Amino acid sequence: MDFRLDEDILLLKENIRQFIEEEIEPYSMQIEEDDHIPESIIKLSKEIGLFGLSIPEQYGGLGIGMVGKCALYEEIGKTHNGYTTLIGAHTGIGTVGIVEMGNEMQKQKYLPDMASGNKIGAFALTEPAAGSHATNLKMTAVKRGDKYILNGTKHYITNADVADIFTVMAVTDKGKGAKGITSFIVEKGFPGFQIGSIERKMGLRGSHSAELVFEDCEVPVENVLGEVGKGYVNALKILANGRAGLAARNLGSCQYLLDLSIHYATEREQFDVPIIDHQAVSHMIAEMAMEIEALRSFTYRVAWMVDQKAKIIKEAAMLKLYGSEVYNRVADRAVQIHGGMGYMKDYPVERFYRDARITRIYEGTSEIQKNIITGQLKKNYQK
Ligand SMILES: Cc1cc2nc3c(=O)[nH]c(=O)nc-3n(C[C@H](O)[C@H](O)[C@H](O)COP(=O)(O)OP(=O)(O)OC[C@H]3O[C@@H](n4cnc5c(N)ncnc54)[C@H](O)[C@@H]3O)c2cc1C
16 A cells, blocks of 8 residues: 655645635634635635546546545645535535546536536435435436436535536436436536525534425436436445545544644643643543544545545445544544633634534434445355
């Protein structure tokens, strides 16, 4: 395994670090207050090429492998998680389907605009009756001539309000269960497709999740993504890739919280010594550092597996589970180390603590990751 990064990735990582420090961090409080990411940040993200993180060079993207992508995600994870989620959902679950399963015509039509950030991507699997039970979709797609007619509702869809291109899963053959699901590329302006209400959330301010409403929505047959009946398999592959990316972003958030905690514990004195000299505090820091290092090794190992085209369903589930749980433990300890300050909105740890919570839920809950892991282990055992 080789996790060394090319010179150009190292340079990009440094540019992102500088961009975050100078252009995003000063606006973190404002993003929190306004629940909106300033246009200046989006514009600069486009200029750096961040929207094309997952897209091959021939379609205008950065054309980097998963190890490189995770190194950049780690950097992006160090800032406001609303921004991190917007970029992560677009470059992860919002784009990967077209890159991996799209035909040449679809790639040429959609990817260049997605790479430049002129068009934003979103991924729509979840429905009110199909959360963890993702094959229980009620949304239908019926073929009529050269179109599919989509009817149903999706909810909690990240980027819905700003997205132009949606990867949407719907039932094309009701009697076939998971094998009766097909994925489609749906454009914002397609007749019969509307964005419904935007959810009010605990955190991730600036990143919005909304309902999608399909009423006799007309989707051309050429917008079927991959094969008919392979929509669920496609969703699993997209999610596996997305989960590895999410772990890398969680890793960045953890590192940021550790750095803040070391700084605070070194500066803050109680009982006439820096609190880092109290063993209880120093042990919390040691545990945070150890778990972060383990997460880092695991993240890059799975990223390397993706680059080797290995099957990662089990490893991605383990990594998603571990990364989310570590992020929650690290955020909890960071608040504890900061004492009362950690509970105050004037200081970023409070925000990261709230934002960490979603990572145990979206892109598949921690419980579902455990089900996937055991399911895969059982399969291997039976062989
Ligand atoms: C902010 C946010 C953004 C999101 N973005 C997207 C998006 O972009 N695209 C998209 O498609 N979806 C998105 N989702 C949906 C997300 O993936 C689901 O919320 C998640 O998969 C859980 O589904 P659910 O909310 O219906 O919970 P449920 O499935 O109802 O689960 C409730 C609880 O029961 C547990 N549970 C359920 N079944 C089992 C089981 N078999 N074994 C053990 N425990 C079980 C769950 O783990 C959980 O603890 C988003 C959600 C949120 C909150």
